[in-house]
Amino acid sequence: MADQLSLHKGPAELEFEILKFGLCTGCGACLGLCPYFKVRKEKVVLLEPCGKTEGRCYEICPRTRLDLEDLNRKVFGKPREDFVLGTHRGIFLAQSWKKSVQAKAQYGGAVTGALTYALGKKIIDGAILVNYSKSYQLLPEPMLARTEKEILACAGSKYTSAPSLKILDDSLKQCKKLAFVGRACQVEALRKRMVLEPELSERVPLIIGLFCMWALDYRKLYQHLAGRMEINSAKKIDIPFNRFVVYTAKGKKELDFEPIKELHKATCDLCYDFTSELADLSVGGTEWKDDWNTLIVRTERGQEFAAKAKKDKALKLNEFPAERERLLRNAALGKKKRVVDALFVEKKAREYLAISDREKDWIKNANPIGGVKK
């Protein structure tokens, strides 16, 4: 296995370059592989270096070298064309047909709707999702959902960095076909791992990436909230249109969002991938219509699935207005420009993100207002 590794580094470097540098995204990819990595409250630590000089842990980390060109070719069979939204086959407004799903889920319930459909059609027999912890307030924890009820229980966005890839290996022992839902960093890690283990692609036939500007640092968020509200009764967080709302046993509590934004993980500022460009399907809000999602269909597999789900009346897919696409592109481009600008001062970032010079220059020069420069 080791001969497939290309970076020739191991856990000691992962600890020094990534964990100690605050660059860990908390994706969880290294956790399920190995007994030396541990996580608590979304902080990943190395118990001690295992003594091996090379390892998959380093190879698949989304913050070690991320060759987007190469991964594009492996996932889509072609080079990158759209530098802003990534390779895709279509953008839609999406909504679950089921009212029960809509009621529980964020916005249009596209993810939950897609998963319950996939489970019902036996495309998958389990999904790696995130549910709130029973032990700790507002802490999302990875969960393998194997029934519709369990999928519904996991509905709704979580805003901190649940390490859900932690349970991938264990879930593979329990299920034949899995869906994975996660942030861009997690999808990147999963795709990197699929390079090493191509057979994994068949075992995870549905990867749904979530739009993600950043994830909040759970430990910092908890401290922030604990000083400002009755944290013990907190049940759920929502961030609707730039407002920060905590649902408690007694009702809603709204807090000033600006200082909370500052509690996001530093590593998220180095993320180039707002729309989860390596997923089969990418899903986010619309920043426009509360009961709809934005859905980007990327892979052939994703396209087939979306078409079936539409046909079987699991998902409503409507045309995505050009005006909204421009705004979506602006959001994605803005993040990319910030990262590309940072690449020239942040040495670590440059080592991690490998994109073509053409792409880098294009992003630097692109105009974020009123569309993109050719």
Added chain:
Amino acid sequence: MNPVFLKESGKTVLMMGNEAIARGAIEAGVDFTASYPGSPSSEIQETLAQAAKVFGHHAEWSVNEKVAFEACCGASFAGMRSLTSMKQNGLNVVSDVLNTVNLSGTKGGIVLVVADDPGGHSSTNEMDSRLHAKLAELPLLEPSTPAEAKEMIKYAFELSERVKLPVLVRSVTRVSHARGDVKLGEIQTRSRKPAMGFLDRFIGHPLVHPILHLRFNQAKAEFEKSPFNAYLGPENAETVIVASGPSAAYAIEAVHNLGLDDQAGVLKIGTGWPLPEQLVIKHLARAKQVLVFEEVDPFLEDNLKVVMAGAVFQGIAVPKIFGKRGGQIKGPRGAGIGEMSPDIVYDSLAGILGARRPERSEKFLAAGKQAAEWKLPGREWAFCAGCPHRASFWVIKTALKEDDREGVLIGDIGCYSMGVSKTGYNLSRTLQCMGSGIGFANGLGNLAGFHQPVIAIAGDSTFFHSCLPGLVNAKYNGAKMVFIVLDNSGTAMTGFQPHPGTGKNALGQQVEPVSIEKVCAGIGLTVQAVDPFEFEQALKILEDALETDQLRVLVFRHKCALIEGRERKEDQPRVIIDQEICLGDACGCNRFCSRVFACPALIWDNIKQKAAIDEVVCTRCGVCLKICPKGAIKLEQPLKKKAAKK
């Protein structure tokens, strides 16, 4: 019956030094014994506890040495004979009261046996206890053999009653743990009746300091004629060797084997303090050179030099005194460090006197060579297989890492002292004396600007020994820490002596156990007990406690593997490695079970290149089932179920 308890006076019995000490107390008709265990002293009280059923004296394991000695003082105040035994560290715990009861004086014979551990085989120091005798101005005896130890104990009781002071007897490992012929003496029938008369008052105060000096000089006068001091060799020898304890035996042997019988004399000193000055001057007055052998400090040497400096007034010339101060007599690690040994005595004598050490015989060398070829496997300093401390340290290691604030673990004294080494994942930052851990944590946990979480640990016996004041102080002064009592249900390191939490006393009788949780709750502390073998549960409880940034007490409770091993039923399923599942070195775990978790029962099979279980040492505790990332470690299916499956 234990031969140590035989009533056949005159019979010679082979016994351990510590048994001989106990026998001495029995022959002296001891009434009251109280001790706290500690190597190399523990067998003294163990023997006396067994003997209590035969001879009817009181025997207890006290919570600590100070309480033990004070209890003995109490017995003495009522006119009874009492004996306490301890290791050198224990004498420090006693030293407060030792330096007042010397002034007040005692009544019934009271003997304090301190067994020193030169070289620190099982101690955190190699302190020379004799200095305490000097500090407290109390008489001190130093036996050199088990037989002499027994006689000295009997004498110590008599001396104590004559001078009305506690008498110290300093043993060392090579007396306490050596075995030798001991001639049994008459056992004095116990007939004393305890009473405190109107004038029995024991007030420690500087006003009575002159009385102490009178008593001290009375002891010194007795020592001038003591049979425990002896001179062997030619009259007026130019070379005199002065030695005490086992060093005296080494010296006598070495002088003979080096063929120096006609030139050198040996002055064996058994009454270490106060030194019998006239006896010393008598034997050293004509000597040209003097060599001093003793363990550990140059105690005898210094005192000799003081005596000889005083002898100048009698017109006596001071001979050359070779010893540790001048560095002429030293072990491999330097002068005044480590045990004395026959080799050091031989080499020093040969070097200073120019004598030639006799060659080893061919037969001896051949036997030595053969023994070297056996290649005994090296053994690491490690927790036993199945030891609950390994699980506790594993949980603590994981918690401190996951907490990610560079938390520190403050250690204490017990088997878990090995937490400073690899077997405890090098976690413990301190290793000092009993009860010190929570004390240090009181400082760290109340230090402004110190943001690293603090965990202090102590065993169950250590908890009762000396942790309570520290715990109350932490509560009172608001020190932030997680205090973990590693409760393995016994004083494991010293041989499973019972303590207040075990529900048994020194005689093996059931007593109401003192609950650690209730004690803590009584202090007003939040306390939670968990089995460290339940990794996930223990980890969560510890991490939650750390995150409170408050004082929390946890009890990690799991029986010592040695106790559990004895209680294990034959049909307890074996722990096995599923050879299909263990990937060996192909697994990325890099021998996680045998190399990292490192229970001695988890080994590496060099032939199969996979993990294996050493069934000889495996206790079948099954904790390692939770360690293997592949789940290759399993419990063997019980035989019945296996058959049913087929």
